[in-house]
Amino acid sequence: MSRERFEELVADALDEVPEELLGLMNNVVILVEDRSPPGTRLLGLYEGHALTDRGWNYAGVLPDRITIYRLPILSICETDEDVVDEVAVTVVHEIAHHFGIDDARLHELGWG
Numbered sequence: 001m002s003r004e005r006f007e008e009l010v011a012d013a014l015d016e017v018p019e020e021l022l023g024l025m026n027n028v029v030i031l032v033e034d035r036s037p038p039g040t041r042l043l044g045l046y047e048g049h050a051l052t053d054r055g056w057n058y059a060g061v062l063p064d065r066i067t068i069y070r071l072p073i074l075s076i077c078e079t080d081e082d083v084v085d086e087v088a089v090t091v092v093h094e095i096a097h098h099f100g101i102d103d104a105r106l107h108e109l110g111w112g
Helices: 005-017 019-024 070-076 079-100 103-108
Strands: 028-035 042-046 064-067
Touching: 005 028, 005 070, 005 079, 042 079, 064 070, 064 079, 070 079
Parallel strands: 028 064
Antiparallel strands: 042 064
16 A cells, blocks of 8 residues: 555545544644554554643644654555554554553553
């Protein structure tokens, strides 16, 4: 799958996130990269300060980053439909981290 098509799927997944939640996201950028960091097989990564960890002194920091990794996702998917589903799950998973939801809770909720 081309990078352009994959980026469209990420945009489509973001379009499915309720507007109320997107409106609460603050100082975060969403990126697509081909490969996860060396030595990892991550599908996505949230880097930053979750909203629940931000206090009165949160100011002047670079935006948080949500990165969705194209090649690792493509490597675990057999069909285009699988890619659509995995991109959606990965986007929701990383956005949840922005809201302070950890992996254990995401697994409990079925978003692992």
